[in-house]
Amino acid sequence: MNRFIALCLALPLVFMASQESEASGWHNNACSKTSQLMRAACYAETRDDFLVEKAKCYNESESEEKRECLSEVREEFGEVREECHEQFDAREEVCDRLGQAPYDPSFEAEDFETSLESLSVPNPYYPMQVGHVWTYDGDEEIMVEVLDETKFIDDINCFVVRDVVFVDGLLVEDTDDWFAVNRNDGGIWYCGEEVKDYEYFDGDSPSLPELVAIDGSFKVERDGDRAGVFFPGYPQVGDFYRQEFSLGNAEDIGEVVSTNYHYGEDEELDELVPQALAEALCNHDCVVVAEGTPIEPGVFERKYYARDIGFFVGTNPVDDEVVFLTGCNFNSACDALPEVDQE
Numbered sequence: 001m002n003r004f005i006a007l008c009l010a011l012p013l014v015f016m017a018s019q020e021s022e023a024s025g026w027h028n029n030a031c032s033k034t035s036q037l038m039r040a041a042c043y044a045e046t047r048d049d050f051l052v053e054k055a056k057c058y059n060e061s062e063s064e065e066k067r068e069c070l071s072e073v074r075e076e077f078g079e080v081r082e083e084c085h086e087q088f089d090a091r092e093e094v095c096d097r098l099g100q101a102p103y104d105p106s107f108e109a110e111d112f113e114t115s116l117e118s119l120s121v122p123n124p125y126y127p128m129q130v131g132h133v134w135t136y137d138g139d140e141e142i143m144v145e146v147l148d149e150t151k152f153i154d155d156i157n158c159f160v161v162r163d164v165v166f167v168d169g170l171l172v173e174d175t176d177d178w179f180a181v182n183r184n185d186g187g188i189w190y191c192g193e194e195v196k197d198y199e200y201f202d203g204d205s206p207s208l209p210e211l212v213a214i215d216g217s218f219k220v221e222r223d224g225d226r227a228g229v230f231f232p233g234y235p236q237v238g239d240f241y242r243q244e245f246s247l248g249n250a251e252d253i254g255e256v257v258s259t260n261y262h263y264g265e266d267e268e269l270d271e272l273v274p275q276a277l278a279e280a281l282c283n284h285d286c287v288v289v290a291e292g293t294p295i296e297p298g299v300f301e302r303k304y305y306a307r308d309i310g311f312f313v314g315t316n317p318v319d320d321e322v323v324f325l326t327g328c329n330f331n332s333a334c335d336a337l338p339e340v341d342q343e
Contacts, residue, residue: 185233218246
């Protein structure tokens with residue numbers, strides 16, 4: 001056989017063996033490889049954005065405006081590249097906690113409820129039934145409602161929970177969250193969400209909310225997105241888990257930091273929490289979950305859950321922000337919630 005032909009025939013086998021070897025190595029180091037590739041993608045996207053913004057600057061007709069534009073674009077380019085590295089470090093911290101295995105959790109239809117009417121294991125910290133409504137006030141006004149709707153995702157009935165956010169009475173965000181309830185332990189799983197962000201602009205008549213972004217939207221099994229745990233079935237201190245997995249878009253992480261919260265026993269956890277509200281709802285049995293995302297390194301919030309009511313306080317210590325429960329329509333405890341001083 002001609003040596004050149006023999007070599008050509010052998011090349012595909014060599015390439016396939018190389019691919020198999022590389023895939024095997026990546027399987028054992030999947031989390032860090034993901035971090036590295038996401039950093040490279042961030043650098044590439046930043047470079048593309050820089051070139052586009054630079055091109056816009058050259059269409060400024062005034063020389064001074066053009067110089068200022070280019071200077072601002074260069075400065076922003078440097079800041080965003082630094083953020084790429086910070087995101088990499090944050091993702092690596094997650095890898096240190098979760099390990100290097102590929103993130104591909106079991107998400108099978110037989111493990112999840114098909115209806116909310118008779119749950120096998122109700123989750124006391126997320127009492128999900130059609131028609132349940134929670135309202136919140138604070139730095140934002142929020143209404144959350146379990147709708148009489150389902151979203152069929154990856155052969156699983158995911159239940160639709162609408163989350164509407166207002167600031168100064170104006171709609172700024174309208175989200176449909178898609179949750180599944182694990183019939184074995186009552187864990188609440190995230191199937192995805194449809195996010196709509198709105199802004200208002202002076203001069204519009206009438207003044208109506210304008211859709212400006214859908215960032216954060218994701219759906220399991222679309223574009224490689226994976227399911228995550230929104231709230232564990234049996235939360236234990238130290239539980240560390242992915243809530244969302246849509247790379248570069250939604251990568252929230254949750255960690256259970258307390259399962260017996262009671263106001264006055266932990267100064268750090270008491271920060272920004274309305275004392276009267278916590279004392280009314282917590283008797284050494286509230287769960288506190290710290291949430292963050294590698295996409296926004298250094299930013300985190302704490303969410304507080306009361307038994308048979310659910311989420312009742314959210315705090316953002318970085319930005320000094322808080323939202324708190326003002327009512328619910330399914331538990332008499334909500335009829336006697338104390339007033340919260342917002343000063």
